[in-house]
Each structure stands twice: as structure tokens, then as C-alpha cells.
Amino acid sequence: MDSANINTAEQNIAQVKTALKAFVENEKIAKMLGKDFVSEMNDWEALIEKKSEEPFTLVILGEFKRGKSTIINALLGKELAPINVTPETYTINEISFGHTQYVEAILENGMRVPLSLEDITREKLEQRMKLFPAKISYVQIKDNAPILKEIRIVDTPGLSDLESLDKQVMDYIVNADAIMYAASCLLPFSESEQLFLASHVQPQRFGMLYILVNMIDAMNSQKDADKILKRVRNISERIVPNAIVYGISGADELSRKLGRERPLDKGTREFYETQFFQFELSLQRDIIMQKDVIRSKRVLTMLSQMCDETAAKLRLISDMAELDKQKLADRAKEFEEQCEMLSKALEEKKPALHLSIIEMQQEAEAWMYEFFSKLRASILDCRGKDADGNDLYSSEDIEKHFYSFLMEKVGEAYRNCIESHRDRIAEIVEGTGRELASALGIDDLSKAAKAPSVEMIMTSLNKNVTRSVMGVQLFGTSETFPPATMSVFSLILKKKKQTDIIDIALENYDDIRNNIVKDIKTVYQDLETKAAARLDSLYQYQVEMGREALNQAQQLMMVYDNDEIRQTLVEAKQMLAEPQRILAESKL
């Protein structure tokens, strides 16, 4: 969709909205689908309506202390969002355009309390809030920074973990037009950050998603920075393929714009300065200039989620309409019996899982032996001579670089080996999960019972989730080598000054290899425990889905007879066909 098509997009949106409105307002259908469903549809509608009226919203997300507020200030060229070394952002701060600067808290009871920028630091706000008659819903900051004429920017508190993900932040995610996700190059791009992106950001299908790897100024060399960015890019390509990754320094950019002293240049300034510039350029070109297109796409995405959920619900009812009350009761009883049987079957699967993991562990050991025999050759190559008989590497070079060369190679082999097995184990676990679901006969039931947006997370991302749940610590840098391997490396380092480092490495060669094999064993044991636990939780999930679907159906059958349901279904499907067709044609 380009801007020439924007009118068509808007027409489509209007048509789909009208059709869905008629659908919800049809009394027979509404009665059949139930109160909850109608209120859900109304929520969707309200959200979409709100969306069309609200300014374009760019939301920043990320865990605590990734420099989110600093990045926003750097974009604004002003210090509006509070920044601190301790958890700072306390409320959701909406920053939008106003001719004069103005700050106020919007309370949950609708009341507005005027504040100043100084008041919204965590420390002050915590004090002042005690006197407010209700909790703060969000803080609104108005300012005349030029970028705010185009878009509204929302700063959020650090996300802690998925369990306690604040409902309000979640509303902002659903409501956002585009997302900036802040990570820090000083902290690893953790499994929980990945899981958050996979489970909460990706399913929303944002047209624009930036991953900002912040604090590059703190890296000691470009090589270090490149390495981290490469890792983040590799991971994000897998879980949020549409994301654009930039390596930036919010703090440097803010100081630069304010004319303050900038962080020390450790040789990467040109890089992060350019990256920030490119990020701002993309904001201009891909967001600000395209904001109507992005907005239309976003609304169309929401509408099609709404349609998909409705269609899934209709499918569920249509399955159930084929059964009568007695049959349904039998089916529920049968389901419970099956659950019991499968729970036993699940226990029986565990020894097989154990065997597969042992097999992988042996394979890993074999790889390691092979790798170490090849590595010996590369080590000896370090002493090689060129055609003229000169040393390929000077002894100073070897002195300086050999140790890190060795660590890097061993670390890489170790990481690759476990990474690839982790995928295979995740596949085994997911496959078993699917087998259980089909044995329970709840494939379709569960699909129908839950909205496709949820379903999408569960199926397409299940493997990623499983991988994350089974996250074992992956070692590989000097500080984080597995314990046994590290002990040999330390030994080499201690002796390094005394004699030729290559000799020391070769002397301790078998020890390095044997110890890494020892470490690998521990890691695989850990993997097995986690995989088994994940299998249990998948089973629980399937069972709950099945029960829920059966329950829903039984309730429905208490109120209507099958013919009535069938007839209304035909009508409902017909009414839904038109908006579905339009949405399919608008090629999201």
C-alpha cells in the first residue's frame, strides 16, 4: 500500500466498520455469541474508533534502565522525560504538542492535577501522589518541540517480567502505531527481552518497529560494538523480522544537542552518531511522512484481528451445533478420561526425551573431539611461515592475540553446539505437545476457543517460547566461560608470561577439551529438566483449552436448540463474509 492507495484503504476501513457494526447489532447473532463476546467486540470497536481520532503514537518500551527516557529526550533535543541511575520513570508519560509547556497528571477518576517537570521525578511524584484522591492514570507533557507537531511520543516505565506486565502498558502497546524497543549493549539481550518481543510485540504486527541498542559509547572498541549488534540482529531477525536495529548512544546525542560535554570517545563516536542520525532520518522518512499509511494499516490489522476472532468463535459454535446435549456431555466425560490416559502417556514419553538428550549430548561430545583435533592444526598454523620463510605472525602478535583467539574459537564451538541442540529439543517438546493435543481431539476445539491472535502466539512462537523457557546459560566470553573450561583458561593465562603461550596451550590441550565436555554434560542435564517441565506445562495448557471450549459449548446448548443455532450461524457467516473479503483484498 502506498500513499496513492490511502483513499482506498480509508474507504475499505469505513466499509468494514459498517459491516461489523451491523453484525454486532444483529440481535439474534449477539444472543447466540453471548454477552462477553458482544462486549469484546464493542471494546475492539471503541479502540479502533479512538485510534482514528488520536494523534500518531510512537511508544518506547524496554526493561529498566535501558536509557528509554534518555533516547526520547535525545529525539526531542530537550530534557522533558525524567532520567536517573535508579528506576525512574514512574508513570506512563505522554509527550505531545502544545504551544506552551504544560504538565499534568490525569488521575484514574478523570481528575487532572497540574504539575511541573520537576514534579514528575519518581522521588517527588511518590510524595505528591499521597495527596491525590485517586491513582495516576498517566502524565501528560505538552511541549513545542518540532517533532511533536507530527507525532506523540510515549515514555513507559521499565518492563520487569512478563507475569506482571502492567495492563496499562499493554493497552499502550495495543494502541501504539509504531514501537521503539530499547536494549542496552552493556547488558545481554536477555531471554526475557526476546520473549517479550516474541509474545507481545510481534503478534501486533506493527508496521514500524525499531530496536535501539543503546549505550554504544560505553563499548571499548568498534569490534565489541559490532559483535553485540550482530548478535541482536541475528536474534531479532528470527523473532521480529520486520525490526530495524540501530546501535546508538542516547546520552551522547542528548549532550550533543544540548551543547554539553559528551561522553568520552572510545573510538566509536562516529559510528553511533551516524547511527542516531540514520535512525532520525528513518523516523522522518518511514514514520512521519508515512504516518497516514501506517495508521490505515494499523486499523486494518486491528479490524482483521477482530474479524478473525469472530470467525473462530463461529467455527466453534458450528462444531458444537452438530452435537446434541447428550453427546456433548458424553464428549466432556470422554475428554476427562482421555486426559487421565494422556497424563500417563506423558510420563512415559519422558524416558524417550531423556534418551534423545543423552544422544545429543554424545553427539556434542563427538563434535567437540572433532573440533579440537581441527583446532590443534590451526594452533600449529600460528607458527607457520610464508613463502619467503618468514614467520606468519610475530611473537608479539602471538603474545597479544593468541589467548583471545583460543577463547573465541572454543566459545564459539560450544555455543553453536548447544544452540543447535536447543532448537532440536524445542522441536521434540513442541511435537509432543501437538501429539497430545490431537490425541485429546482438541486441535480444532482449542483453535476455536481462543482468538487467533492468541493462537498465533501459541503455535508459531511456541518453539521460541520453549527455547526461552529452556534457556540455559550460554557461555563464551572471558567472564562467562563455563566453570571447568574457565579453570584451564585461567591456568594458561597465569603461565602466559613464563614461556611460549602456544606451548602452554598445547600442554593443557587435553584438559581444555575434557573440561568443556564436562561442562557440556551439566548443561544437557539442565536442558533435560527444563524440557520436561515445559512438556508438563504444555499438557496443562492443552487440557485447560479443551475444558474451556467444552464448557462454553455446554452453556450455549442449555439456552438454544441446534436448529436455531444452525440457522443463525448461516446468517452470521454471510454477514461476516463481506468484511472478510475486503480485508483479504487490502493486502496487509
Ligand SMILES: Nc1nc2c(ncn2[C@@H]2O[C@H](COP(=O)(O)OP(=O)(O)OP(=O)(O)O)[C@@H](O)[C@H]2O)c(=O)[nH]1
Ligand atoms: N553511557 C551511557 N549512559 C546512558 C545512555 N543512555 C542513558 N544512559 C544512562 O543510563 C541511566 C538510565 O537512563 P534512563 O533514560 O533513565 O533509563 P530508562 O530506561 O528510562 O529507565 P527507567 O525509566 O527507570 O526504566 C541514566 O543514568 C542515563 O544517564 C547512553 O547512551 N550511554
Ligand SMILES: [Mg+2]
Ligand atoms: Mg525512563
